Amino acid sequence: MPSVMLKKNPEGKLVFYVPKKDLEEVAESVEFDTAEKWGGEVVLADGSKYYFEPIAPPDFPITLRAKRVDSGEE
Amino acid sequence: MAALTREETEALIQEVLEIYPEQAKKDRAKHLAVNDQSLEKSNKCITSNRKSLPGVMTIRGCAYAGSKGVVWGPIKDMIHISHGPVGCGQYSRAGRRNYYVGTTGVNAFGTMNFTSDFTEKDIVFGGDKKLAKIITEIEGLFPLHKGISIQSECPIGLIGDDIEAVAKKGNKEINKPVVPVRCEGFRGVSQSLGHHIANDAIRDWVLENRDGDDSFPTTPYDVAVIGDYNIGGDAWASRTLLEEMGLRVVAQWSGDGTIAEIEKTPKVKLNLIHCYRSMNYIARHMEEKYKIPWIEYNFFGPTKIAESLRRIASHFDDTIKEGAERVIARYEAEYQAVIDKYKPRLQGKRVMLYIGGLRPRHVIGAYEDLGMEVVGTGYEFGHNDDYDRTIKEMGNATLLYDDVTGYEFEEFVKKVQPDLVGSGVKEKYIFQKMGVPFRQMHSWDYSGPYHGYDGFAIFARDMDMTINNPCWKQVKAPWKTAASSEAVKAVA
Ligand code: SF4
Numbered sequence: 001m002p003s004v005m006l007k008k009n010p011e012g013k014l015v016f017y018v019p020k021k022d023l024e025e026v027a028e029s030v031e032f033d034t035a036e037k038w039g040g041e042v043v044l045a046d047g048s049k050y051y052f053e054p055i056a057p058p059d060f061p062i063t064l065r066a067k068r069v070d071s072g073e074e
Numbered sequence: 075m076a077a078l079t080r081e082e083t084e085a086l087i088q089e090v091l092e093i094y095p096e097q098a099k100k101d102r103a104k105h106l107a108v109n110d111q112s113l114e115k116s117n118k119c120i121t122s123n124r125k126s127l128p129g130v131m132t133i134r135g136c137a138y139a140g141s142k143g144v145v146w147g148p149i150k151d152m153i154h155i156s157h158g159p160v161g162c163g164q165y166s167r168a169g170r171r172n173y174y175v176g177t178t179g180v181n182a183f184g185t186m187n188f189t190s191d192f193t194e195k196d197i198v199f200g201g202d203k204k205l206a207k208i209i210t211e212i213e214g215l216f217p218l219h220k221g222i223s224i225q226s227e228c229p230i231g232l233i234g235d236d237i238e239a240v241a242k243k244g245n246k247e248i249n250k251p252v253v254p255v256r257c258e259g260f261r262g263v264s265q266s267l268g269h270h271i272a273n274d275a276i277r278d279w280v281l282e283n284r285d286g287d288d289s290f291p292t293t294p295y296d297v298a299v300i301g302d303y304n305i306g307g308d309a310w311a312s313r314t315l316l317e318e319m320g321l322r323v324v325a326q327w328s329g330d331g332t333i334a335e336i337e338k339t340p341k342v343k344l345n346l347i348h349c350y351r352s353m354n355y356i357a358r359h360m361e362e363k364y365k366i367p368w369i370e371y372n373f374f375g376p377t378k379i380a381e382s383l384r385r386i387a388s389h390f391d392d393t394i395k396e397g398a399e400r401v402i403a404r405y406e407a408e409y410q411a412v413i414d415k416y417k418p419r420l421q422g423k424r425v426m427l428y429i430g431g432l433r434p435r436h437v438i439g440a441y442e443d444l445g446m447e448v449v450g451t452g453y454e455f456g457h458n459d460d461y462d463r464t465i466k467e468m469g470n471a472t473l474l475y476d477d478v479t480g481y482e483f484e485e486f487v488k489k490v491q492p493d494l495v496g497s498g499v500k501e502k503y504i505f506q507k508m509g510v511p512f513r514q515m516h517s518w519d520y521s522g523p524y525h526g527y528d529g530f531a532i533f534a535r536d537m538d539m540t541i542n543n544p545c546w547k548q549v550k551a552p553w554k555t556a557a558s559s560e561a562v563k564a565v566a
Pocket residue numbers: 136137138139162226227228229258259260
């Protein structure tokens with residue numbers, strides 16, 4: 001379960017940053033991104049997928065825990 | 075020599091790798107790459123931030139060096155105790171040339187070495203008592219210091235001393251910040267983890283000190299300069315430009331910086347990051363906790379300076395935007411004169427770099443302003459995100475080398491035959507003896523500043539002075555020059 005720092009870039013896209021892995025990547029899609037609910041499966045530009053427990057829309061930037069979906073690791 | 079093609083560069087890497095045993099060859103191959111501008115992500119071509127191979131000559135430092143030498147050391151009004159044996163601090167003392175204003179030994183302590191000087195007794199019985207005593211002594215001898223940091227050397231972690239407890243007690247006793255930093259040299263693969271640990275220590279022990287205290291009057295134009303260590307006066311040459319465009323620089327991290335500036339940083343409107351590698355962690359933290367945005371900038375060479383000034387200004391209102399234009403216009407005649415003078419002397423010269431932090435990519439623009447070309451670059455302790463940012467700056471088919479070994483670097487230079495090599499003091503004499511002009515790009519070869527417009531003039535002069543120095547014609551032994559072998563033939 002890596003900790004992921006999330007922020008919006010100037011273009012309004014979600015940027016994903018995993019400090020341990022030096023991974024800095026733009027999110028292509030977020031499963032739930034409405035006024036009530038945020039989270040679910042997030043697909044990054046490099047194709048990797050992460051899963052966030054859906055929560056009320058957070059105030060970015062924020063650090064959240066995510067699960068890697070594709071490789072099933074951690 | 076003409077520029078190498080992609081195939082030639084690839085062949086060169088293969089040739090250099092040839093000498094290694096199978097396993098080492100496989101490992102090192104991942105760290106050497108031919109640049110391909112079409113790539114978005116560096117992990118497709120190069121691996122970084124991995125443990126160096128045993129047996130090769132690496133040029134890296136340790137976590138203690140990253141914390142004490144880079145991040146904490148320049149904070150001038152604090153006393154940084156090199157906690158452990160005397161050597162780590164003494165041999166690196168004052169080597170980084172972080173300039174500062176102050177009276178050394180009275181209210182500034184940058185070039186002094188404070189150490190707990192561990193001996194066998196301390197290793198066996200623990201050094202916590204000694205550390206507590208040092209804190210008391212420092213308070214008595216240097217009453218004007220503003221705080222103490224404890225920079226752990228290797229043995230501290232190995233013997234399990236509880237420096238956090240000592241720090242808390244010391245803090246109560248002297249009523250000033252006492253910061254324990256767990257930067258033992260063995261942590262991580264290079265000085266890079268030391269930067270991170272140092273950032274985390276600032277976050278946990280210093281940054282919150284003025285939360286909820288609004289007595290510091292702020293303005294809408296407050297910024298902090300982060301990751302400028304004032305090597306040879308760099309931060310000063312940068313600061314003047316920012317102030318001239320109308321911004322107020324509240325803090326300098328950490329060259330010529332003070333702990334009060336660091337404590338006030340959460341009050342600024344924008345964080346400006348020069349060395350991304352060593353301080354992005356704290357900038358990201360402040361973004362999350364205090365909602366302070368941050369941007370990277372580059373003050374090497376007029377092209378990048380103008381770009382950066384405009385980018386910085388875009389975060390503010392029109393007075394600052396106009397200010398940026400005013401600054402650029404004001405210095406134009408000055409930097410144009412520098413280019414006119416030196417470009418004809420340096421045009422087309424090729425450079426190979428191997429440095430740390432931000433410079434392997436940041437200085438490329440300054441060389442290009444002088445008509446020079448960077449044909450190879452690499453980081454001692456870069457991570458993927460550094461190489462991501464480098465790919466676009468470097469030309470296609472140029473060499474990238476991560477954590478290069480002494481052998482590889484020499485071979486690359488022999489084959490590529492650059493007109494200048496820029497690296498550190500450990501590499502300097504090897505290349506000079508090979509007859510290759512060399513500049514130290516960590517310490518600016520006791521020159522500087524190189525940042526800002528003022529710095530660019532000095533940078534250009536230094537590069538010219540080195541490359542066009544007549545001494546390079548003299549380094550070849552007279553009997554090895556073409557003319558003399560002709561003469562020998564004639565005699566025979
Ligand atoms: S590796 Fe350990 S012993 Fe060596 S300089 Fe760093 S802290 Fe000191």
